[in-house]
Amino acid sequence: MNARxxxxxxxxxxxxxxxxxxRLLTALAERGCSLSVCLSDVGVDVVQHELDLPTPGRAAVTAQLLERAQAQAEAYLPGDLAAPPSSGSAAPDAAIVCPCSLSTAAAIALGLTETLIHRVGMVALKERRPLVLVPREMPLSSIHLRRLLEASEAGAMIVPAMPAFYNRPQTLDDAVDHVVGKVLGVLGFTHDLYPPWGGDGA
Ligand SMILES: Cc1cc2nc3c(=O)[nH]c(=O)nc-3n(C[C@H](O)[C@H](O)[C@H](O)COP(=O)(O)O)c2cc1C
Structure with missing residues (x-):
């Protein structure tokens, strides 16, 4: 990739x-990125549950997420397939799906565009723009593995949500930062979310 x-x-x-x-929203906002976000329908529920956000519902969850992240973003509905990011002529410089369900990963790998997230992923691939998928599932079936391989072969960068322990994370935030730092890294951003390996185990 030439430019961030x-x-x-x-x-x-x-x-x-x-x-x-x-964490990714915060990190990208700190880097001055112009952000657009789209939560899938189940994504809204999972975000509310996992972040223990007080108010349910798409609009409230999106607002609480952005407020907590201290980020500003244009928010789109998953069914809005006519939204600007869905067109190659207005596509963002890069697309990230984080976290990425194996359902969405499969849709992107197969070129299906049931949601705006699928469509933006597909557009990134056809326009040869960076697409980062952060899948999380356990265990992975051979169906999952095949679809991830296909997405990778089509140009997606697969950055699985697999925190490492060689840098001795002390907190859950440290583990989250490791994954987010990897996403930033493949997009060409510098960061200090985890210390570089010094080769001495320290
Ligand atoms: C609480 C919760 C956690 C889930 N965790 C995962 C997960 O880690 N990985 C995954 O692939 N699907 C997971 N799912 C299932 C997906 O949400 C489901 O396959 C959904 O259809 C994905 O659609 P989407 O990609 O449009 O969000 C989870 C569902 C719920 C309700």
């Missing part, structure tokens, strides 16, 4: 991992 993206679409689907999306 400045406009970024973040799809948040119904996989476990809302803290990753929250």
């Amino acid at each position: 993206p400045t406009s970024i679409f973040l799809g948040i689907t119904g996989a476990s991992g809302a803290p990753y999306a929250l």
Whole structure:
């Protein structure tokens, strides 16, 4: 990739991992990115549950998420397939799906566009723009693995929500930061969300 993206679409689907999306929003806002977000229908419920947000419902959950992240973003409905990011002519510089359900990963790999998140993912691939998928499921079936391979072969960067322990995370936030730092890294952003490996185990 030549330049760091400045406009970024973040799809948040119904996989476990809302803290990753929250931290990512903050990190991208801190980097001055112009953000658009789309929560899938199940994503709304999972975000509310995992972040223990007081008020349910799409509008309230989106507002609480952005407020907690201290981020501003244009929010789109998953059924709004005519939204600007869905067109290659207005597509963001990069798209991220975090967390990414294996259902959405499969849809993108297969070129299905039932939601705006699928469509933006598909557009990123056809336009050869960066697409980062942060899948989370356990265990993975061979169906999941095949779809992730297909997405990767089509150009997506697969950054699984797999925190590492070699940097000795002390808190859950440290583990979240490891995954978010990896997402930032593949998009060309510098960060200090986890210390670089020094080779001495420290
Ligand atoms: C609480 C909760 C947690 C879930 N966690 C996962 C998960 O970690 N990974 C996954 O692929 N699906 C998970 N699912 C299932 C997806 O939400 C489901 O497949 C959904 O259809 C995905 O649609 P979406 O990609 O449009 O959000 C979870 C569902 C719920 C309700």
